[in-house]
Amino acid sequence: xxxxxxxxxxxxCPSCGMLVxxxxxxxxxxxxxxxxxxxxxxxxxxxxxxSPVLDPEVLEDLGGLGTGRGGSDED
Ligand SMILES: [Zn+2]
Numbered sequence: 001x002x003x004x005x006x007x008x009x010x011x012x013c014p015s016c017g018m019l020v021x022x023x024x025x026x027x028x029x030x031x032x033x034x035x036x037x038x039x040x041x042x043x044x045x046x047x048x049x050x051s052p053v054l055d056p057e058v059l060e061d062l063g064g065l066g067t068g069r070g071g072s073d074e075d
Contacts, residue, residue: 014038 011020011027015034020027029035 011022012018013020013028013030013034015029015037018030018034020030024030026032026035029038
């Protein structure tokens with residue numbers, strides 16, 4: 001009986017594109033080296049996180065909106 005195997009899901013190393021097994025020690029990377037390459041991208045600023053500069057005055061303005069003066073239904 002020749003039964004065809006179901007297609008196995010394959011994973012590829014994000015760094016070099018090599019096939020990796022989910023059981024691999026360095027999964028999802030093919031090796032520790034590729035893991036470090038990926039980490040290096042973060043360190044070198046490839047994935048730069050842009051932090052918006054908040055103006056203090058803007059913050060004050062936003063804070064004043066929540067106080068709700070002049071809307072006293074109670075009493
Ligand atoms: Zn790799």
